Amino acid sequence: MRNFVFSEIMKIRRQLMMTLAQMYEKGTLQEHLAGIPKMLLPGPHGTYRSSVYHEREVMKQRTKMYLGMDYERSRELELYELPSLIDDILGMKSDLVSRDRFVQVIKEACDSCPSGRYYATDLCRNCVAHSCYNACPKKAVEIQNDRAVINIDQCIGCGLCAKACSFYAIVKLERPCERSCALQAIAKDASFAADIDYSRCVSCGACYVACPFGATESPSHLLRTLAGIRRGEKIIAIFAPAIVAQFGPKVTLGQIKNALKKAGFSDAVAVAAGADEVAEEEAHFLEHAAGTVTTSCCPAFVDYIGKNQPDFTDRISPAPSPMIALAKHLKTGTGKIAFIGPCIAKKLEASKGPFVDYVLTFEELGALFIAKGIEPAAQEDATVEGSRLGWGFAAAGGVTAAVKELCTRDLRTLRMDGLAEGKETFQTARQEKFDLIEGMACAGGCIAGPGIMVNPKVAAGALKKAGSAT
Amino acid sequence: MEIKVCVGTTCHLLGATELVEALKDLPPEIARKINLGYSVCFESCQGTMRPPIISINGKYHQDMNPSRMKALILKTAESERS
Numbered sequence: 001m002r003n004f005v006f007s008e009i010m011k012i013r014r015q016l017m018m019t020l021a022q023m024y025e026k027g028t029l030q031e032h033l034a035g036i037p038k039m040l041l042p043g044p045h046g047t048y049r050s051s052v053y054h055e056r057e058v059m060k061q062r063t064k065m066y067l068g069m070d071y072e073r074s075r076e077l078e079l080y081e082l083p084s085l086i087d088d089i090l091g092m093k094s095d096l097v098s099r100d101r102f103v104q105v106i107k108e109a110c111d112s113c114p115s116g117r118y119y120a121t122d123l124c125r126n127c128v129a130h131s132c133y134n135a136c137p138k139k140a141v142e143i144q145n146d147r148a149v150i151n152i153d154q155c156i157g158c159g160l161c162a163k164a165c166s167f168y169a170i171v172k173l174e175r176p177c178e179r180s181c182a183l184q185a186i187a188k189d190a191s192f193a194a195d196i197d198y199s200r201c202v203s204c205g206a207c208y209v210a211c212p213f214g215a216t217e218s219p220s221h222l223l224r225t226l227a228g229i230r231r232g233e234k235i236i237a238i239f240a241p242a243i244v245a246q247f248g249p250k251v252t253l254g255q256i257k258n259a260l261k262k263a264g265f266s267d268a269v270a271v272a273a274g275a276d277e278v279a280e281e282e283a284h285f286l287e288h289a290a291g292t293v294t295t296s297c298c299p300a301f302v303d304y305i306g307k308n309q310p311d312f313t314d315r316i317s318p319a320p321s322p323m324i325a326l327a328k329h330l331k332t333g334t335g336k337i338a339f340i341g342p343c344i345a346k347k348l349e350a351s352k353g354p355f356v357d358y359v360l361t362f363e364e365l366g367a368l369f370i371a372k373g374i375e376p377a378a379q380e381d382a383t384v385e386g387s388r389l390g391w392g393f394a395a396a397g398g399v400t401a402a403v404k405e406l407c408t409r410d411l412r413t414l415r416m417d418g419l420a421e422g423k424e425t426f427q428t429a430r431q432e433k434f435d436l437i438e439g440m441a442c443a444g445g446c447i448a449g450p451g452i453m454v455n456p457k458v459a460a461g462a463l464k465k466a467g468s469a470t
Numbered sequence: 471m472e473i474k475v476c477v478g479t480t481c482h483l484l485g486a487t488e489l490v491e492a493l494k495d496l497p498p499e500i501a502r503k504i505n506l507g508y509s510v511c512f513e514s515c516q517g518t519m520r521p522p523i524i525s526i527n528g529k530y531h532q533d534m535n536p537s538r539m540k541a542l543i544l545k546t547a548e549s550e551r552s
């Protein structure tokens with residue numbers, strides 16, 4: 001499970017989300033849109049980068065993505081050109097809207113970090129043994145000015161020099177985004193900026209979390225949701241079980257539910273109720289199932305199977321994801337559904353069917369509350385749907401626990417906790433027989449997803465107390 | 471020393487959780503002197519001050535992060551001693 005450290009990147013993102021949502025609510029967005037980068041980054045010196053013009057350019061691109069626009073298709077547009085287009089964009093009528101790509105690299109923000117090379121640092125003591133020099137099979141290590149220097153033209157990246165050095169003086173240069181991606185979906189474009197290979201990407205959001213320049217970004221549904229509320233749409237908010245503790249330890253689930261209703265959603269229902277249903281369905285299915293079944297609640301996991309383990313595609317559970325299961329029940333004629341969770345991949349899942357219209361992350365929900373002037377902590381408590389088992393879906397191992405408890409037969413189960421375990425899990429699954437394979441793209445489960453606001457360890461503790469006894 | 475950390479939504483989004491965490495690992499002799507409380511929105515985050523905001527002995531401090539907050543607490547503890 002990943003550690004969670006609050007960073008400047010989160011601050012930049014959230015500040016921008018909040019600003020946009022507040023302006024939209026006040027009705028001043030059109031008027032002030034073009035001035036946002038200058039307002040948040042007043043200069044004359046850079047706040048986060050050395051050049052204030054560079055950081056404003058990045059913020060301009062990020063602003064468009066937070067309006068829901070596709071980065072590639074809107075890259076050349078200036079903010080001052082948007083006011084006349086904004087109604088169409090928020091109403092989803094414009095083809096500038098992102099519909100199938102929810103992880104994109106802002107090339108202006110990408111630092112084109114070095115990667116795939118080894119570098120001798122100044123920890124080198126020019127020792128007598130010259131172990132690095134001797135270990136290199138390609139004679140790529142040279143000694144210059146009393147220290148080791150690696151000739152990048154000859155280096156093949158084997159790393160033997162780094163292993164040989166007694167002082168750990170040689171390091172591997174890696175891009176944080178590449179390292180975070182378990183599926184090698186980050187390539188390089190012609191100018192060496194990170195470039196996502198969508199034939200491999202499953203929208204898990206690992207690079208969105210990993211990039212220290214905040215270059216990976218996700219087109220947002222935030223303003224379009226606010227626009228829907230303003231148009232008077234009846235939108236039911238459904239909130240994922242990972243929401244426990246997201247608004248701090250003092251805010252109860254019932255208060256969040258009431259805060260959502262106050263924010264303009266026609267109702268608010270816990271997705272744990274949908275998870276309960278899925279657990280029942282899977283347990284029922286497994287009573288007599290012959291052969292392995294994999295879980296289907298994590299859309300990035302389902303996508304992973306299709307792209308990397310195609311022989312298991314027909315093994316994916318016939319049950320829908322909890323989000324879809326619940327949305328199907330709640331959806332009425334012109335009514336809309338907004339899913340609130342920690343997840344980026346859910347945006348893609350929602351876009352593939354007719355049931356879920358808006359997907360917000362917890363961060364975006366926070367911005368929505370602020371724009372609406374609503375404090376969850378000040379709301380009355382209420383009872384929320386879902387049993388302890390359904391709420392348990394938010395952490396890795398939760399689906400397995402629920403299905404095992406509901407199935408009368410003894411089940412052999414296997415877990416893929418994070419995409420990095422994928423290869424090994426499916427290798428094991430081919431060798432031995434398992435009834436259920438639980439897959440979570442994010443190690444630790446949804447409580448460690450890309451759109452969270454609190455440390456997953458804190459959420460895991462709070463999760464144990466969520467939901468009614470079964 | 472009276473410390474109140476704002477846990478309103480704006481401060482929460484901009485890093486108040488980090489402050490709450492950081493308060494847990496103050497040196498024990500300082501921690502003993504602190505009367506810690508949480509507060510809902512101080513109503514100063516919209517316009518006048520930059521969140522996250524805390525108050526120390528009734529005085530508001532803006533744009534806090536763990537290190538700035540610790541420095542402030544140590545300074546206040548120092549002045550209370552003399």
Ligand code: SF4
Pocket residue numbers: 105109110111112113175176177178193194210211212213214215216
């Ligand atoms: S980590 Fe960020 S800045 Fe560095 S190459 Fe990857 S996307 Fe670009």
Ligand code: FES
Pocket residue numbers: 476477478479480481482510511512513514515516521522523
């Ligand atoms: S949320 Fe902290 S002062 Fe308003």
